[in-house]
Amino acid sequence: xxxxxxxxxxxxxxxxxxxxxxxxxxxxxxxxxxxxxxxxxxxxxxxxxxxxxxxxxxxxxxxxxxxxxxxxxxxxxxxxxxxxxxxxxx
Numbered sequence: 001x002x003x004x005x006x007x008x009x010x011x012x013x014x015x016x017x018x019x020x021x022x023x024x025x026x027x028x029x030x031x032x033x034x035x036x037x038x039x040x041x042x043x044x045x046x047x048x049x050x051x052x053x054x055x056x057x058x059x060x061x062x063x064x065x066x067x068x069x070x071x072x073x074x075x076x077x078x079x080x081x082x083x084x085x086x087x088x089x090x
Contacts (some may be wrong), residue, residue, distance in 0.1 A: 001026060001048070009047040013039055 003021040006029065010017050017036030023029030026041055073083050
């Protein structure tokens, strides 16, 4: 976890929050709330877990989409070399 992860989670809860995070560990960091209602560390931690799951799911979906697209090109009769050429891969 990093201070950027903490900020990302806070902004996912309140996009208008203006904060400064001192430290990289949510349990021990200090959060200076300049603008916005203070959010509990438990709520921030829950949002961080939610965002991590979303990021993992999004990465999995991108890989699935890529595999599906390649298979569709192969089903059209393209060779692996032709698929690489379309993608600009040498």
